[in-house]
Amino acid sequence: DAMVIQNPRYQVTQFGKPVTLSCSQTLNHNVMYWYQQKSSQAPKLLFHYYDKDFNNEADTPDNFQSRRPNTSFCFLDIRSPGLGDAAMYLCATSRAIADTQYFGPGTRLTVL
Amino acid sequence: AQTVTQSQPEMSVQEAETVTLSCTYDTSESDYYLFWYKQPPSRQMILVIRQEAYKQQNATENRFSVNFQKAAKSFSLKISDSQLGDAAMYFCASNTGNQFYFGTGTSLTVIP
Secondary structure, X not given: OOOEEEEXXXXXXXXXXXXXXXXXXXXXXXXXXXXXXXXXXXXXXXXEEEOOEEEEOOOOOOOEEEEOOOOOEEEEEEOOOOHHHOEEEEEEEEOOOOOOOEEOOOEEEEEO | OOEEEOOOOEEEEEOOOXXXXXXXXXXXXXXXXXXXXXXXXOOOOEEEEEEEOOOOOOOEEOOEEEEEEOOOOEEEEEEOOOOHHHOEXXXXXXXXXXXXXXXXXXEEEEEO
């Protein structure tokens, strides 16, 4: 089945230690998104790619970076995780910008 | 700026009954899309229903329908014949192209 896959599902890192979260899709969608969702809160968009065009939300901290080496894969890099970065990170894809988004299962990040 | 407001943090409904979840939004755009997403506990977010703002007809998907009041900027979700599997967090979301906003969610409990 076509889907959005996130690895790992659970990630534990230490304060200040760089971490990379992975997302892949078999939907061949043009747009890929990264959201941060803290407990009992709405998902907050960090950035998105339309093909290779990167769009950063104005309030996304510089600590968060992203790479999209090809259509299928997109990575979220957290350069120096702080305790406040502990959250669920959701990857989503859509065919076009205003189209329905398809979400992965998320990666739960714990920062010790 | 666009905002999405869900004024009901929690709702409950008896199995087989009908429940309506409220959502209001604020935008200066003329062209936009509205969504309801469902996030079951520990499971991934999935689309429930989508509405294009230029369409006057309310979207319907089986037991799910919306009441889209464009002038009032209101977009409520009606769930008919509620089932136990409908229990989840429901997020209202808006999309104007390059801007994506989620509401804070409504937690729906279905009582057997």
